[in-house]
Amino acid sequence: MAMKRIDPEDWGKELTVGEVARRSGVAVSALHFYETRGLIRSHRNRGNQRRYPREVLRRVAVIKVAQRVGVPLASIKAALDSLPDGRSPTAADWARLSRIWRDELDARIGQLQRLRDQLDGCIGCGCLSIKACRLRNPWDELAEHGPGAHLLEP
Template structure:
């Protein structure tokens, strides 16, 4: 009797890219960043376990909500490597990300609400500008805009 237990069918990088709707280079990037893993077959080609499909889906959702890749990697490393992430796993991940997303939404709403009073002024040093120069503290340094985005 044959004692060899065949592996579940693994996926090539092209198959994963097609199934996930991402470029092959994106998968290479995710792998280089430690977000997903593959093994090499005898021909030195990447082969992915099927659970990578769900992991890439999680990465894409997290990225769309603004979660930095370092945080995504940290969260994925906390999941068991031997199985696909499930609903309970997603619940744990999304709780933290949801709180950050809510805070980001609040910051963006405040910015949006303050922006209306600044559009068109262009100087960013008027005492009426609540975004960049509250109280016109930069006006004491001389004329012109003093703050630039990095």
């Protein structure tokens, strides 16, 4: 399918939520969700319909890429909030944000590798059996730390 060329007169034209959804490949409901979370912004026209600046497409693209690699929405919001005047990220901004997220991703990769390596014997919380986990969790001592896989936490 050929991309429709944008008439130069339309560059300043604001987009409807449907246009943003179609152009970004994100469902309208997801756009509304992003807006309630403060990731993107719109304003209402005289007919009380949402209108988005064209720059929202870049913000949505950044959100999609960050989500795809596993960055939590709270981290995405914090990163976007760090931009002056809530503008869309530039290439330099993206490089800075990706360096920050790289550390988070490296930590998550380490957790996943530990889980993979322990998966066949114990998932790290002592839940399989006291007999099988005596060396890792004698007498279910990890229960004192509450629920979860404590041996996998850094």
